Amino acid sequence: MSAPRFANLSPGADRVGRACAWIEREDGYVLMVGLAWGGWTLPGGGVHPGESGAQAAMREAWEETGAHTEVAGEPVPLTGASGADAECWPLRLLALDPSPEGRPVAWVNPRALPWADDVQLRQVLAARGELPSGLDVPPLVTAALKEAARLHIQDSCSLDTGRLLRTLAASKPGGRLLELGSGVGAGAAWLLAGMDPSARLLTVEADPLRAETAWAVLAPDPRARVLHGDWTGALAQGPFDLLFADCRAAKGEGEALGQLVAALAPGGLLVMDDFSPPAHLPEALRGGDPLRAALFSHPALNCSELEVSRRERVVLGVKRA
Incomplete structure (x- = not known):
């Protein structure tokens, strides 16, 4: 079945920014508009x-x-x-007519799940101090993101992947965890937020400035150890119960993958992020993704792919006992 087509009353390509609308009723519900693929979003453009x-x-x-x-x-x-x-403007509703573009509309409670976790709604709620407590960002993650902004680093662990890391870390009580590619500590901070008091985390970063920054961010938590160096040097300190491979050099389909699997304990988790869904796959991978193929065909791994957001997927592999 093809997606519905809506009229577009503002088709110009000469836009100079983006804006959306937060239209809230007296009962706290917010107006959202239907998308062609079936989801919902705040009205805007x-x-x-x-x-x-x-x-x-x-x-x-x-x-x-x-x-x-x-x-x-x-x-x-x-x-x-x-x-x-984009800028999200709070607007007061004066009257509501049928959509000139023929789109469906819905009133939703933005402070209740799943709406509170929408990429737009959660940012507005956070700015207002109204985000549900279960969606709070851990303090160490906030500290890492502030350092990333200061250093103009834009490749920190995403919110959606971070929350998955926190959940996975909680599944390894007393576990030994390894992160390859510390950045400035955001991914490690998410892992620490899920770890129990007896678990330990080793995180490795090749860039000296990033490693030093990650060390400063994570220093308040004694369960974390930050190393500056090549990712392969940390593997010998295994086996690990969870391994988050978050540096480009470790995301290879040949020898690199074999080294990662060898560093895992039986039943250990291998986590790789930054995979694109088919709708956003780079042209170079339209003939197939060698890393995905290597992960899913590896004889020692059972793998699944999770969509953590509309633009990002994560592959999880469990090492067979």
């Missing part, structure tokens, strides 16, 4: 030349949902699933 962000948010709200609105406050900066930045 491009800011046209000569428009303010607020004007764009009101125009998009009317075009997509039929909402007549006025500005009700200051905007919240958002980062979308694709990495694009």
Whole structure:
């Protein structure tokens, strides 16, 4: 079945930014609009030349949902699933007509799951101090992300992968964990958030500045040890119950994969992130992904692929006993 086609009243490619609308009723429910692929999003789109962000948010709200609105406050900066930045403007609803673009609309409770975990809604709730406690970011992760911003590093562990790491770490009480590619400590901080008091984490980073920064971020937690050096040198300290391979050099389908598997204890978890879903697969991999193939065909691994966000998948492998 093909996806529904909606009219597009603002097709111009000359946009100078992005804006979306937070339209909240008296009962706290927020207005969302249907997407062609079946999901839901806050109404929004491009800011046209000569428009303010607020004007764009009101125009998009009317075009997509039929909402007549006025500005009700200051905007919240958002980062979308694709990495694009936008302003989210709070708007007051004056009247609601059928969507001029023919889109479905829905009123949802943004403070209840699963809506509170939507990539847009959770950022607005966090800015307002209204994020449900189960979705809080651990303090060490926040510290690592602040360091990443200071150093203009944009490849830190994503929120969605981080929460998966926390869950997986909790499944290894008393375990020995290894991270290859510390960055400035975000992934390690997520692992520590799930580990029990007797578990231990070794994280390795080849870049000296990143390694030093990760050491400073993780120093408050005695369960973590940060090494500066090549990733292969840490494998000899195994076997490990969980191995998060987060550096490019360790994500090879040949000898590198064999080294990772050899460093795992029986029943140990191998975690690799940054895989693209088919809809966003790089052109070079349209004929197939050698790393995926090597993971799923490795005789010592049982693998599954999880979609942690619309643009990111993670492969999990368990070493057979």
